[in-house]
Amino acid sequence: xxxxxxxxxxxxxxxxxxxxxxxxxxxxxxxxxxxxxxxxxxxxxxxxxxxxxxxxxxxxxxxxxxxxxxxxxxxxxxxxxxxxxxxxxxxxxxxxxxxxxxxxxxxxxxxxxxxxxxxxxxxxxxxxxxxxxxxxxxxxxxxxxxxxxxxxxxxxxxxxxxxxxxxxxxxxxxxxxxxxxxxxxxxxxxxxxxxxxxxxxxxxxxxxxxxxxxxxxxxxxxxxxxxxxxxxxxxxxxxxxxxxxxxxxxxxxxxxxxxxxxxxxxxxxxxxxxxxxxxxxxxxxxxxxxxxxxxxxxxxxxxxxxxxxxxxxxx
Amino acid sequence: xxxxxxxxxxxxxxxxxxxxxxxxxxxxxxxxxxxxxxxxxxxxxxxxxxxxxxxxxxxxxxxxxxxxxxxxxxxxxxxxxxxxxxxxxxxxxxxxxxxxxxxxxxxxxxxxxxxxxxxxxxxxxxxxxxxxxxxxxxxxxxxxxxxxxxxxxxxxxxxxxxxxxxxxxxxxxxxxxxxxxxxxxxxxxxxxxxxxxxxxxxxxxxxxxxxxxxxxxxxxxxxxxxxxxxxxxxxxxxxxxxxxxxxxxxxxxxx
Numbered sequence: 236x237x238x239x240x241x242x243x244x245x246x247x248x249x250x251x252x253x254x255x256x257x258x259x260x261x262x263x264x265x266x267x268x269x270x271x272x273x274x275x276x277x278x279x280x281x282x283x284x285x286x287x288x289x290x291x292x293x294x295x296x297x298x299x300x301x302x303x304x305x306x307x308x309x310x311x312x313x314x315x316x317x318x319x320x321x322x323x324x325x326x327x328x329x330x331x332x333x334x335x336x337x338x339x340x341x342x343x344x345x346x347x348x349x350x351x352x353x354x355x356x357x358x359x360x361x362x363x364x365x366x367x368x369x370x371x372x373x374x375x376x377x378x379x380x381x382x383x384x385x386x387x388x389x390x391x392x393x394x395x396x397x398x399x400x401x402x403x404x405x406x407x408x409x410x411x412x413x414x415x416x417x418x419x420x421x422x423x424x425x426x427x428x429x430x431x432x433x434x435x436x437x438x439x440x441x442x443x444x445x446x447x448x449x450x451x452x453x454x455x456x457x458x459x460x461x462x463x464x465x466x467x468x469x470x471x472x473x474x475x476x477x478x479x480x481x482x483x484x485x486x487x488x489x490x491x492x493x494x495x496x497x498x499x500x501x502x503x504x505x506x507x508x509x510x511x512x513x514x515x516x517x518x519x520x521x522x523x524x525x526x527x528x529x530x531x532x533x534x535x536x537x538x539x540x541x542x543x544x545x546x547x548x549x550x
Numbered sequence: 551x552x553x554x555x556x557x558x559x560x561x562x563x564x565x566x567x568x569x570x571x572x573x574x575x576x577x578x579x580x581x582x583x584x585x586x587x588x589x590x591x592x593x594x595x596x597x598x599x600x601x602x603x604x605x606x607x608x609x610x611x612x613x614x615x616x617x618x619x620x621x622x623x624x625x626x627x628x629x630x631x632x633x634x635x636x637x638x639x640x641x642x643x644x645x646x647x648x649x650x651x652x653x654x655x656x657x658x659x660x661x662x663x664x665x666x667x668x669x670x671x672x673x674x675x676x677x678x679x680x681x682x683x684x685x686x687x688x689x690x691x692x693x694x695x696x697x698x699x700x701x702x703x704x705x706x707x708x709x710x711x712x713x714x715x716x717x718x719x720x721x722x723x724x725x726x727x728x729x730x731x732x733x734x735x736x737x738x739x740x741x742x743x744x745x746x747x748x749x750x751x752x753x754x755x756x757x758x759x760x761x762x763x764x765x766x767x768x769x770x771x772x773x774x775x776x777x778x779x780x781x782x783x784x785x786x787x788x789x790x791x792x793x794x795x796x797x798x799x800x801x802x803x804x805x
Contacts, residue, residue, distance in 0.1 A: 318648075341567070
């Protein structure tokens with residue numbers, strides 16, 4: 236006997252488009268998010284990430300295309316869908332005059348959680364998000380990090396199957412980011428599906444099983460972060476400052492296949508073996524050029540190569 | 551999407567629990583305002599007025615001030631407070647990520663404004679009765695006009711709030727709309743005795759006039775079909791505005 240496994244994606248987006256009075260926000264976008272994974276929407280500001288999220292939780296409707304969440308059309312079953320998901324917005328939108336505990340109790344009522352369950356549930360999320368020390372301090376007196384923990388606590392209060400996080404760690408210090416990352420990993424380990432947006436590539440590499448890079452409202456590329464790095468770029472990068480004429484001279488004797496990306500004076504050369512470039516630089520000016528270093532290619536490089544090139548094309 | 555009573559109540563509950571925390575601060579200024587009018591104008595100025603429609607001036611003033619208390623209670627709630635939640639704190643953006651819909655928010659806010667109007671109007675009614683200004687047992691029926699007054703001004707105020715580009719516009723609402731209503735809606739003098747012809751008919755547009763007229767008629771035992779016009783005005787105007795507001799709040803929160 237084979238166990239019946241539900242293979243339907245938790246979020247199934249097909250060819251959605253959205254414009255705001257003629258200005259295109261999202262264009263012909265598709266994505267499928269299977270249960271239990273963490274899916275990252277990456278892209279520069281204004282790429283359409285937040286609009287896509289809003290359409291997934293049904294606050295905004297697409298002009299065309301289909302969105303199914305938990306197998307059902309979100310524009311028709313909005314209330315039910317939202318009872319099974321939790322959203323952490325980009326901005327902190329809790330009530331300043333209330334404490335985290337009071338904010339959570341209010342939020343629980345919107346989910347129609349009964350009084351007895353609510354106090355248990357509130358205690359649980361306060362504990363889980365490590366908010367205990369500040370649970371009864373007015374929100375207006377909380378630091379940014381504690382506000383974000385509260386925002387996350389509000390998103391998981393209803394024990395959602397799908398967690399939607401819009402730039403969960405933007406503007407936070409590294410310690411708080413690590414706390415939030417570990418919480419997200421724990422929630423994923425419990426079987427929750429996570430959909431997040433970020434413009435931090437390290438965050439995406441750490442958390443996401445699959446990413447989609449967006450630019451100008453379109454999907455540019457989708458896949459597993461490490462596979463994207465492998466398929467899009469050579470494994471190593473040499474990074475250094477040089478002018479365009481110097482670039483030609485340094486790279487003229489390198490026969491190996493390479494890709495060079497330039498941003499101002501900074502040049503990144505992607506190769507199988509980046510030491511070849513370092514040697515070429517040394518030959519060119521006798522080792523006086525600093526800083527020069529080589530490193531493995533990462534998701535940020537993929538991001539820059541796909542969005543950067545597209546931005547270039549558009550200009 | 552539709553309106554769900556339980557979700558509407560959850561929005562109402564949020565405001566009620568906020569209010570419970572600060573009611574002493576909130577209640578006092580709003581509550582005393584009509585009491586001051588009653589004493590200063592009713593008893594002070596009233597001493598120079600022999601009688602008006604067979605009543606002492608303070609007795610003439612009481613029914614109108616019941617409605618003014620209700621109007622103020624509802625208006626503060628659906629103007630500044632709603633606008634702050636809509637545009638500054640953005641609480642509504644978080645609320646609509648839950649099963650609560652924009653329509654639930656609208657009706658929850660209106661229901662809460664009606665509740666506050668009832669607290670203020672009811673409080674003033676009690677004060678008026680302590681002053682001996684509620685003439686008979688039948689006059690107690692006027693209490694039912696208080697939430698209706700609240701509904702009317704909650705509907706007007708929230709429709710205004712949803713269309714306001716900036717918070718500064720509320721000073722227009724209060725000084726150019728509510729203040730003239732307060733002064734020219736049968737509260738201080740019977741406009742039917744001061745206006746004639748076209749102007750008398752035009753004054754029917756004034757929303758506060760209608761609840762004031764109903765409460766005064768009940769106080770005077772003047773029951774008649776004319777009350778249906780005033781009642782109809784309140785119900786129809788509230789319904790039209792709420793229908794409009796429902797469409798606006800959906801649009802504002804869905805983008």
